[in-house]
Amino acid sequence: MKLSDFDFDLPEGLIATRPAVPRTAARLLVAEGDRITDAVVSHITDFLRPGDRLVLNDTRVIPARLSGLRHRASAQGETQARIDVTLLEPRADGTWAALIKPLKKVKPGEEVVFSADLRATLQGARDGQGHLLFNLTGDDFDAALNAAGAMPLPPYIAAKRPADAQDLEDYQTVFARNKGAVAAPTASLHFDEALLRAISDHGVDFTHVTLHVGAGTFLPVKVDDLTTHKMHAEWGQVSAGAAAEIAATKAAGGRVIPVGTTALRLIETAARDGQIAPWEGDTDIFIYPGFRFQVTDALMTNFHLPKSTLMLLVSALMGQATVRRIYDHAIAEEYRFFSYGDASLLIPE
Structure with a gap:
């Protein structure tokens, strides 16, 4: 077979x-x-x-798809880059396992800002997944995620159109x-x-x-x-x-x-x-x-x-x-x- x-x-x-x-x-x-x-x-x-x-x-x-900005300080000043994140699952250490694109552009300790209320710091990466520590927990995290996140539509739909409020x-x-x-x-x-x-x-x-x-x-x-x-x-x-x-x-x-x-x-x-x-x-x-x-x-x-x-x-x-x-x-x-x-x-x- x-x-x-x-x-x-x-x-x-x-x-x-x-x-x-x-x-x-x-x-x-x-x-x-x-x-x-x-x-x-x-x-x-x-x-x-x-x-x-x-x-x-x-x-x-959960509205697990997030888009944010990575902030990095350099000799030339602060630079920003767009980072796309799909949350996968919470981990025992309080971080979230996530797919991050592009993962190689984010260094451990760097922060990604998703909204005025929600941000996360990369703690590390393993097996192609990043481990993000968010600034909020509990109901506060849920409320901020609901406001900033989008539904994680399957790839065959996401390739045709972005997720929106109706989803x-x-x-x-x-x-x-x-x-x-x-x-x-x-x-x-x-x-x-x-x-x-x-x-x-x-x-x-x-x-x-x-x-x-x-x-x-x-x-x-x-x-x-x-x-x-x-x-x-x-x-x-x-x-x-x-x-x-x-x-x-x-x-x-x-x-x-x-x-x-x-x-x-x-x-x-x-x-x-x-x-x-x-x-x-x-x-x-x-x-x-x-x-x-x-x-x-x-x-x-x-x-x-x-x-x-x-x-x-x-x-x-x-x-x-x-x-x-x-x-x-x-x-x-x-x-x-x-x-x-x-x-x-x-x-x-």
Whole structure:
């Protein structure tokens, strides 16, 4: 099994740069085994059963993209240079790991000013990442970051347009509550409060878990031999209550349906011993064809990049040949792809 087996040609015009309005107007491709139905997200209850359980990732995306000025004193006076920063995660020593462009232009001890309220000093660098110590912490830091930062849009959107104020709403789920992600669990962007109520009224339950999606989700697979690929790690938590809810649904014969690959990867991490259990930590689970799913019965997800780990994941769930047919259909019917695109509901036989 080689990475090249999961490649396909995608017309550039199918890459969505803005979401559907309203959110629930996005199209929904439903694949029940080999049977494909074209639908709309607002009608998802047509394909859900009372007793099913949707698993939602309640992580909250931070406005992690910052642009600032580096100040450096010299014999000729103070010089300034534009520095672009994408925050990745807080570190135990109080600094933030960050992607800094250009990193080589910033020296340890130098300060980068992002706004009148927010600035940071480079403490050091390792493995291509800078470690920034900000002048603020806690709620003060959050307020200054919200004012100065922009949403960290995926590279395939950022290459087409800059993030703007609309993305602060569009690139956040309506149930986001635990801040820490630098990428959204994009399948969940299709829900609004009215649809969540309609799903609940249909007899479908919800469970919330948290996985802080990292920038590594956009990293390409660089090896053709998939067994040698190393996944990035992301922090997640399945609470005791969440594990009990999922276990109860399985015992009652209901289907457990994660919304998004992040929720799926997390609950399968928490069920590696064969049954779901409370879990917290960093997961680097890599799901590709041959993987044995322990709790996942179906998946709601967007359409993914060619040759990506997410293409491997959906192929593991549905079968490689079936996913090829699904994607051929999606392209022929001009579904919108990637983070702001349309959705699929994948139900294996």
